[in-house]
Amino acid sequence: MSTRAKGLKNALLGAIVSVGWTHKINEKQAEKYMQLDSRWKFIQITTAGLTSTGALSLLLVDSIWAKLIAAVLGLINFVSSGILKAWDYQKLFQQSKEYANNQFILREKLMDCLRDLAFNNRDIDSINDEWLSLEEERLSLSKLVPATDSKSVQLASNQLKEEEHNVKDTDYSLFIDKEILEALHDIK
Numbered sequence: 001m002s003t004r005a006k007g008l009k010n011a012l013l014g015a016i017v018s019v020g021w022t023h024k025i026n027e028k029q030a031e032k033y034m035q036l037d038s039r040w041k042f043i044q045i046t047t048a049g050l051t052s053t054g055a056l057s058l059l060l061v062d063s064i065w066a067k068l069i070a071a072v073l074g075l076i077n078f079v080s081s082g083i084l085k086a087w088d089y090q091k092l093f094q095q096s097k098e099y100a101n102n103q104f105i106l107r108e109k110l111m112d113c114l115r116d117l118a119f120n121n122r123d124i125d126s127i128n129d130e131w132l133s134l135e136e137e138r139l140s141l142s143k144l145v146p147a148t149d150s151k152s153v154q155l156a157s158n159q160l161k162e163e164e165h166n167v168k169d170t171d172y173s174l175f176i177d178k179e180i181l182e183a184l185h186d187i188k
Contacts, residue, residue, distance in 0.1 A: 005117065005124055008131060009184055012114045013172055015138060016107055020175035022145070023103035024156035029148045030096035031155075037089030040080050047077035095146045102141055107175065109134055114176065118183035 051073045113130050116122045160174045172181060 002124075004128075008124065008128055009114070009117060011135075012110055012117065012131060013176070013184075015135065016110045016114065016175050017172060019103050019107040019110060019138060021156065021160075023100050023107060024160055025148050025153050026096045026100035026103065026146065028152040028155040028159070029146065030093050030100060032149075032152055033089045033093040033096060036087075037084070037093065040084050040089070044077055044080040044084065047073045047080065051077060092146070096148075099141075099144065099146055106134065106138055106141065111176065111180075114184070115180055118180045 051070050109130075113127050113134065117124070117127050
């Protein structure tokens, strides 16, 4: 195949891996936000219930201890409410999940281009035009990427590399079907 086809193959492979990692990392970040939201809401509801129902007074006859524990639980409730207002985990979850979904869709479009190149389903000009359009979309999406942390990166890495259907030789095998990779060997 031509130098142009080889360049297009390499560009598509690189973009698929980049988009694949971004998708998985943001998916894990969204899961983390959902867990944080659930935990803080549980703490908030539990402490509010213990302090507002008077259950604490019934359990602890000594009024000094009851007042002290009620004050601590009230403080914990206040802090948990503040955290839930300061960090809107639902909104952060939605942002990360939406970005991950957009990356998944983009990856599938890139895969279609790569598949078409590998199996000569379309002419190279058509594939190149679509690639340029998808690269523009990828770059415009990169301005919107939500913040992630190293734990989400590690969780994504662990999940991708533990999936048994992956060959694990390169990152390409984490995101690209084996048949497409084999067909791409003819493009040199």
